Amino acid sequence: MNTPPWHSWLGPRRARRLSERFGTPLYVYSAPVLRNRCRALLRAFPGVGLRYAMKANSNPSLLRMVRSMGLGVDTVSPWEVQLALECGFRKADLIYSGNNPSDDDLRAVHRAGVLINLDSLSSLHRYGRMFRGSRVSLRVNLEVGGGHHPHVITSGPDSKFGLAPEDLPEAKSIAARHGMRIVGLHQHIGSGIFDPQLFLDALDPLLAFSEALPDLEVLDAGGGFGVPYRPEESPLDLAGLGSRVTTRFRAMQKGRKKPLQFLLEPGRYVVAEAGALLTQVTTLKRTRDRVFIGVDSGMHHLIRPALYQSYHPVSMVPERDGAALRSFIVGPICESGDVLAEERMIPMPEEGDLAIVGNAGAYGFAMASHYNLRARPAEVLIDNGKVTVIRARENYRDVIRRRDLRAKR
Ligand SMILES: Cc1ncc(COP(=O)(O)O)c(C=O)c1O
CATH class of the missing domain: 2.40.37.10 (Lyase, Ornithine Decarboxylase; Chain A, domain 1)
Known part of the structure; x- marks a missing residue:
């Protein structure tokens, strides 16, 4: 070798x-390498809120380092939320993207004051019943998925994640019934992706879909940036991807009255x-x-x-x-x-x-x-x-x- x-x-x-x-x-972990990856992300995606997907590695010392670099966190369980808060992240810098939540999960995330991505009519309904008038974000599955293995593809026809576009009218009506405001829109298409075009192919329908949500404040395009493992793999062109993604974000912002916060949730890339x-x-x-x-x-x-x-x-x-x-x-x-x-x-x-x-x-x-x-x-x-x-x-x-x-x- x-x-x-x-x-x-x-x-x-x-x-x-x-x-x-x-x-x-x-x-064994290297602090300089971790910081360097955070810097690369911050450089590539200026103005975008980076939410480190702590499922990739939730060691508290690494979490603190990620926080000191200016990233927030993406969480998927109540204990991830708790640990992130204990490591000094502010609740405003957290997002929750857990799947198939129990009522206890929903309660814990609400209690912590963290914006939640809900990805089924059931969880939206239960959340609304428990927390009338709350703010929620919807995780959607717009059929573009990818990743290094079928197990990590989190969008597309076979995926358990995300609301289908045809569920949107029902989701809106559940939200209205419970006085909830849909302030966020989220998708995460998979993990270990190298092809920048795939991110863009997934981003376009997400941006288009967001037009149907007038209260939108947060648009979260998930994580999934690949890193080379095999000697023949080349690194993802993060800077190139960043410039194309941020251009689209900016263009979208221009047409809106309300400011929109754009988020990304890289996990693997950071650690x-x-x-x-x-x-x-x-x-x-x-x-x-x-x-x-x-x-x-x-x-x-x-x-x-x-x-x-x-x-x-x-x-x-x-x-x-x-x-x-x-x-x-x-x-x-x-x-x-x-x-x-x-x-x-x-x-x-x-x-x-x-x-x-x-x-x-x-x-x-x-x-x-x-x-x-x-x-x-x-x-x-x-x-x-x-x-x-x-x-x-x-x-x-x-x-x-x-x-x-x-x-x-
Ligand atoms: C909702 C969500 N966001 C972000 C990630 C992070 O993905 P990655 O580590 O590939 O960047 C995952 C990984 O499963 C996820 O489920």
Whole structure:
């Protein structure tokens, strides 16, 4: 492999030192890379309210950093709302885009005073019944969708998200019945998108649709900006996309009496490249057909390869000499799908070597679990040469959370 992009902040010597100091598996984040991605977004979309989709990574230290860069947050559960507020975001800088909300969810978001995107007639009706006279935003599905895998396409005929255009008259009548004002319009078409044209193809019907909502104050075009994972992928032309999107926003603003706030909700773009998963080789195994490099992390810490067949770049520490073998990097979980990387050409490592799984900052720790009763990784942040633990390693008690069992031991 050529020099990996994380080499500047997580080279082999530092990776080795971190593994000795904090153990593995370990999520490592770079503050400068995260800030740099925020700056790129702010530059590309001047005048647009950026709402970081905190589902991508909700570590409080990273959230605070995102806030200090001037971004708000997109939230999808009451606890995300709570955490964002505890990390210092103002409620005006939050938006809520959860799906299939319970009445308790609706109550919690309303109590917090956060504008909610509702995407079914049911939730609109229930919200109106509970909170007569409130302000709401509608999430629509205007049939343009895209993404790196079918599971992350969130618009189009098969998607569970969004109100269909033909539901608008009914939505307006429910809102009127409950004295609600539809002040927002939202869509999010999917995740990991590289084609700027797809964003524009989705934006045009959204802008057209907004004409039917005279009280509109907020227009939210969602997130989905792709980042390159595979060596052959090129970065999204963010600046080019930004100039075309902001031109459309400005043109739309011109024709309106009321000022309109434009929002975008990037998640992956902010954090993916700022994070890596450091894991240690525990077990080498060769079968007739395959070379397995067994490591101490797996699908319970980074589920993207198992869930979406996603590719994550990997570098080994040290880089050994010798013939590169077609290898599978696999974890300790009792599933054959527990693969972090497949068919990578890697010279045979030794047990005790390290693997750095790159671009793991988004939807990595956030989707980690205790499956097979294993702890989630610790997390550290590198900033200005200083390394800080931003989430301690879990122990048995953290995972089990049963005092009665402890008492009997
Ligand atoms: C409503 C909404 N907004 C924004 C995002 C962030 O998407 P991405 O991380 O691809 O930018 C998501 C991701 O699922 C989402 O559901």
